[in-house]
Amino acid sequence: MSGDVIVVGGGTAGCVLAARLTEDAGCAVLLIESGPDYPNLDGLPADVADASEPTVGHDWGYFAEADSLDRRVPLPRARLIGGCSATNGCFALRGAPADYDRWRALGNPGWSFAEVLPFFRRLESDLDFADRWHGNGGPIPIRRHPADELTPIQQAFINAAVQVGHSYVADHNRPGALGIGPTPRNVRDGLRMSSAITYLAAARHRPNLTIRADTTIGRVEIAHGRVVGVRTTTGELLEADRVVLAAGTYGSPAILARSGVGSAARLSRLGIDVVADLPAVGEHLIDHPIVAVDLPTRPAAGPKFQAIATLSSTSSGAPDLHLFAAGPFPVEREICESGAIFGIVAGLMAPQSEGSVRVRSADPSDPPRIDVAHLRHPDDLARMVDATVEARRIARSEPLAALVTGAEIEPGPAVADDARTAIAESIRARVASYHHPVGTCRMGTDADRDAVVDARGRVYGVDRLWIADASVMPTIPTANTNLPTVMLAERLAAWLTNPTPA
Missing domain, CATH: 3.30.410.40 (Cholesterol Oxidase; domain 2)
Incomplete structure (x- = not known):
């Protein structure tokens, strides 16, 4: 199977990317998700539908590395189409304008609050406010x-x-x-309005979109510095002209590392051939x-x-x-x-504390080693x-x-x-996690060896490979990260659709 674009991860960002990229009828998109797909509301599990509280019924089962008190804090990450937007508490918050102005100040053009506000407005249909700060025609309904x-x-x-x-x-x-x-919340009549129910539902009928659930990606296939496609954990090669990782703050750096993209010293110790030496892969993990x-x-x-x-x-x-x-x-x-x-x-x-995400081996079945560094x-x-x-x-x-x-x-x-x-x-x-990890593939300038992608999500050192999820956030927003992640996917999807420099 091949496509113009493979999106790895059908979570919050992946559903947005698939929906926006397939608005171009000439762009074929293969959306791959490790967990199940529930394409109809009638078949949606009760806990996934119920917006009254979070659920862990579809989860990767991650835990943080033991802290100083030998506690292993659970780190739920959803494993289904819709990702954490299908299991979270539905807090629809943006954070402060200074959060995004800081992204721009760190050398990332296009990410100031003034520049991302149109994408925040585009994603929402705010049922309470109609002014220059809010959108009223977007896929996600928001009310208080x-x-x-x-x-x-x-x-x-x-x-x-x-x-x-x-x-x-x-x-x-x-x-x-x-x-x-x-609290602004993305809920309608008690139903959790995930990116699967909002963005992806509107795109499912398009002939240029293929959704492949229950499929886990082991690594990205790269030849001569350029993406060839992705390989599943069963060994199947799925070819594409472009690959976009949207596997999340824990998943995307792990896939990169298994693909030979990361710290050369660490990868060599694990017996992984180095494709691109990017020491920041998996570093700078920040969580609330x-x-x-x-x-x-x-x-x-x-x-x-x-x-x-x-x-x-x-x-x-x-x-x-x-x-x-x-x-x-x-x-x-x-x-x-x-x-x-x-x-x-x-x-x-x-928070000022930073941790990391590291692979234990080249085996995708090995869970990553996650150091959340809370309160360090x-x-x-x-x-x-x-x-x-x-x-x-x-x-x-x-x-x-x-x-x-x-x-x-x-x-x-x-x-x-x-x-x-x-x-x-x-x-x-x-202390526990607010479940908002970011930063493990953060964006920055080429001269910044602490960066993994540029301001448009392009992975340094590998042609035709992008990352478009919360892992690229260079600092953490002062808000629950679901809405900022949707905004980020909207912003990057627009650049992928129109790569001409702004």
């Missing part, structure tokens, strides 16, 4: 729960945060948003860490993530923290007598302590405090607000 839809905990979280001094924010996707308000203040409450049904606070821990006012109320979730009576808990979750949105930088831990203290302050304020039915579960009443060392120890013991 009005007050009469908020659950008691979510409404109380907003009111308590305002009570302690945080501003109310009606639109978290407007530049300068800082404060508490309803999270930790919660867990509180007992009464069981209740309903959406779990309706409100969010974007805050700043610095005098500059730059957003670097998320707080959101998660729950309630049922728990065993041994944990709390009420049978349910909710959390005020703190997410560090501008001392400033990260200090800011998480501040965020935990603030989460506690909100939780103890009315009307939220009235919904707490007993003593705090974590960090627990024995840990005082001014006991920063004890709070830090509690955070280290419980």
Whole structure:
């Protein structure tokens, strides 16, 4: 089987790429996904359809390497058409304009906020706002729960945060948003509106699109510095004029490494022939860490993530923290007598810690070695302590405090607000992933040996090979990364369709 373009990975970015590239009837696209495809809503598994909370029913089963406390943090990554957009919490956030201006300042033309705003607008159909910041004709519907839809905990979280001094924010996707308000979400009538249901569904009928699910790619085939195609783990060669990797922040660097693209020293030690010496492949992994203040409450049904606070821990006012109320979730009576808990979750949105993704061998069945490096930088831990203290302050304020039915579960009443060392120890013991890894194939200038691709996603040292997923982000946005990844795929698809320099 051959095609003009092979897209490896049918996740968030891959579905966008397949849909946009096949708008050109002369471009044949083969979209390859390791997991299953559910082409009809009637056949969609219930947990994939249900937008009320994330699911791990279709997952690669990754874990981080053991940390200093010998904890192996789970790192869910979806394995199905739609990828993590088909399993996540449906937070439809962009981040701050400064996030993208920084990409441009690092030597990546075309990525300033002014330049990416049209692609943010293009991807969305915002049901609440119609102004220059928002789009109203895109594939992904975005709305915020009005007050009469908020659950008691979510409404109380907003009111308590305002009570302690945080501003109310009606639109978290407007530049300068800082404060508490309803979460923009890509949900329609309780259905998770993934890139499979939105982008790909509109393209499935096109004769120039072939979708091949349940097919895992072992490596890219490269001859004389140029892409030939890709080889499946069963040994089948699929030829193409161009290959675009969209296998994600963990998957794309692993495929590159198995293809001989990466650090020559590391690849040689694994017995992999070196095609292009790019030391940054798999480096600079950045992820948002999270930790919660867990509180007992009464069981209740309903959406779990309706409100969010974007805050700043610095005098500059730059957003670097998320707080959101998660729950309630049922728990065993041994944990709390009420049978349910909710959390005020703190997410560090501008971490300085960096980790890595490394292959263990040339065997695609070997899971990658993932070092998420959560809180390794001392400033990260200090800011998480501040965020935990603030989460506690909100939780103890009315009307939220009235919904707490007993003593705090974590960090627990024995840990005082001014006991920063004890709070830090509690955070280290419980820190988890917000599931937003980026940066392992980051974009940059040719002179920058810390770059893997140029500003248009072209892999250095290999002709006709691109990467178009969150792995190319040079820094992490101060937001959940689903919407930025869709934007990135839109931006790169436009360049792939029209390669003429802007």
